[in-house]
Amino acid sequence: MRGYPFDPVARKAGIATFARMTIRPASRHPHGQPSIASVAARAGVSIATVSRVVNGVANKASAETTARVRQAILELGYRPISAGRDLRQRSSRIVALLTANLANPAMAAIAAAAEAALRADGLVMVLCDTHDRPDLQDEYLLAMRAQRARAIVLLGAVASPGLARMQAEGETLVFVSRRSPHGTATPFVGIDNRRAGTEVARHLVGRGCADLAVVHGALSSSATAERLAGFRAEARRLGCALPPRAILSAAATEHLEIGYQAMSVLLRRGRAPTGIFCTSDLIAFGAHRRLLEEGLAVPRDLTLVGFDDSPLNDWVAPWLDSVRVPYDSFGPAIARAIAGSPDADAETTLPHRLIVRTQPPPERRDD
Amino acid sequence: MRGYPFDPVARKAGIATFARMTIRPASRHPHGQPSIASVAARAGVSIATVSRVVNGVANKASAETTARVRQAILELGYRPISAGRDLRQRSSRIVALLTANLANPAMAAIAAAAEAALRADGLVMVLCDTHDRPDLQDEYLLAMRAQRARAIVLLGAVASPGLARMQAEGETLVFVSRRSPHGTATPFVGIDNRRAGTEVARHLVGRGCADLAVVHGALSSSATAERLAGFRAEARRLGCALPPRAILSAAATEHLEIGYQAMSVLLRRGRAPTGIFCTSDLIAFGAHRRLLEEGLAVPRDLTLVGFDDSPLNDWVAPWLDSVRVPYDSFGPAIARAIAGSPDADAETTLPHRLIVRTQPPPERRDD
DNA sequence: CTGAAAGCGCTTACAG
DNA sequence: CTGAAAGCGCTTACAG
Secondary structure, eight states: OOOGGGSHHHHHHHHHHHHHTTTSOGGGSTTSSOOHHHHHHHHTSOHHHHHHHHTTOTTSSOHHHHHHHHHHHHHHTOOOOHHHHHHHHTOOSEEEEEESOTTSHHHHHHHHHHHHHHHHTTOEEEEEEOTTOHHHHHHHHHHHHHTTOSEEEEESOOOOHHHHHHHHHTOOEEEESSOOSSSOOSOEEEEOHHHHHHHHHHHHHHTTOOSEEEEOOOTTSHHHHHHHHHHHHHHHHTTOOOOGGGEEOOSOSSHHHHHHHHHHHHHHTSSOOSEEEESSHHHHHHHHHHHHHTTOOTTTTOEEEEEEOOTTHHHHOTTOEEEEOOHHHHHHHHHHHHHOOTTSOSEEEEOOEEEOOOOOOSSOOOO | OOOGGGSHHHHHHHHHHHHHTTTSOGGGSTTSSOOHHHHHHHHTSOHHHHHHHHTTOTTSSOHHHHHHHHHHHHHHTOOOOHHHHHHHHTOOSEEEEEESOTTSHHHHHHHHHHHHHHHHTTOEEEEEEOTTOHHHHHHHHHHHHHTTOSEEEEESOOOOHHHHHHHHHTOOEEEESSOOSSSOOSOEEEEOHHHHHHHHHHHHHHTTOOSEEEEOOOTTSHHHHHHHHHHHHHHHHTTOOOOGGGEEOOSOSSHHHHHHHHHHHHHHTSSOOSEEEESSHHHHHHHHHHHHHTTOOTTTTOEEEEEEOOTTHHHHOTTOEEEEOOHHHHHHHHHHHHHOOTTSOSEEEEOOEEEOOOOOOSSOOOO
């Protein structure tokens, strides 16, 4: 599964390119880059042999031939042009990552981790931001199929006709964070959202928050729905059942706005809850800002729990408790799901962790 | 300059794909996707004709022929496979964006804007995070050349042998935010950093901050150097010249760490400055956290100015003043630089704006 | 207005 | 161990 860029030979060639190319100006090659033909000519072998050496096909070239070819590759600074191979092999080294929202630092972190892991497998990642829009998602799905993408990773899929279609057609799809909105589909990489929701409930109740609320994003996201379900069930079990009116969202597409607006509603109803679970950090940010405007302080006046635990939280949101998803682990897990042997686990559950930054307020305010 | 995906015909074909493909199972086509040959066969024309229709070559097909071809495209859900055209045309629709740090929300915002603008031109963006590392940057440059990337956008370039080489060879490079570290190179898209630095100095001095400091990132970045130069010059002009010891950085790669560590140094020296200019928001975040640990509050005890004005600042850093760069405008500007006619401006200077969120403290604390 | 054919740069059976 | 040749899916002069 190791691709060209990490084949030892090719790698050496690539690294040496810049150092050596000064010797022979690019003008030597009819069309800029040196092609496999120029390497073959220089090494005095056939292009088939060069191809085998480049791809590390074992026991197919004598030591001397291999050495000569490598030498030529080094001297010319040869790197195979992808389109040639792609055409021949009917598949490219491109992997598409469709993310629902790049503005979320946690998504950006996962995207970066995925990129690094895929690169280590010799793959190239194309990043697309669907903004959670079905039409954009379909546009990208189509475009990536035309690119012969080896796999399409959906970091937060949304229901769309194109997705349903491709899923049915057996396109290589990897669902991350959210499950497929179109019936069971694997591979899937994510965390145990239900359990995380449970833990958040335990945290808030354990801290003495009797008056709970949840502010959530679209329930079409399996992640959101599972977080909420876990939270509700555990809160009920602990004797703090949530009335329906304590579970709210807002008709906004941006999580920041959802948090802000939902918090406005909560405040309008009177005294703020003592513990609020926001199903994403961005929602928590929005809610927090509204609280500030109201003169309320976190965690002095209430406990706020977010989700994802954005890498920046440590720096800018010390007032926020949050469930940390292991961004970096997503990279290798995604790469494995793509490269994976057919018998590999279809479902990867990564470990999450509730990060508690705040101390419980010494006592409840008495206004 | 409008590419295939936005050709009206092809677009329609693409959109209709999912609706129609149910009629004819994929198995009809020997290798999954329908090829130009299957369209030609179905329409009863040559593949040359199909190609012309798909690419909208004017006056090269009768109305009836065009209609028949479009019909076939619709029915089969045909989308040209990129590798074929790439190979033939010796260039692809891929544009690489090499960013220095995706964890910076401002960079992520620019990347997202670039992606949208490029997509509107029928291009596909590959995103790579160089982490400001020369070796990684070179690795990516090489990989993207092998992909026949139509252009490589460097959002925060760092000096590297490979970059110097490609610049010399006339590769299509677009420098964004930071200028080329290897001599003048265009196109360049950025803001007037020197002037922004000037404005920050005026802001701080105007607010009565007599005791100024700067915490900056690597000066090899032209953006950082220019910001600093503008700030120094204006501070001096206003009679608040900075002593060398008030200009500091830290030996860390992460801006968050730089801010934290540099602030530690400042605090160790005694009373904190009354106005601090951090050359990035992340540096400001790091500095702020250190201040919090010290029991200092912003803006009560001092004014902090960052740079970039991260989209999240409104929500999580109401204590921070910052220079906002117009993220969204970067997208079209980058797209123009790539598609641009040769006589297009080689340099695009986008407008920035100092965002003042904080009120000056009513009076200086008297400890 | 339309088509036959060359060729882009690779990989990979197939012979030898 | 090595090479000649076919073919991946396109575009584009060139003829007609």
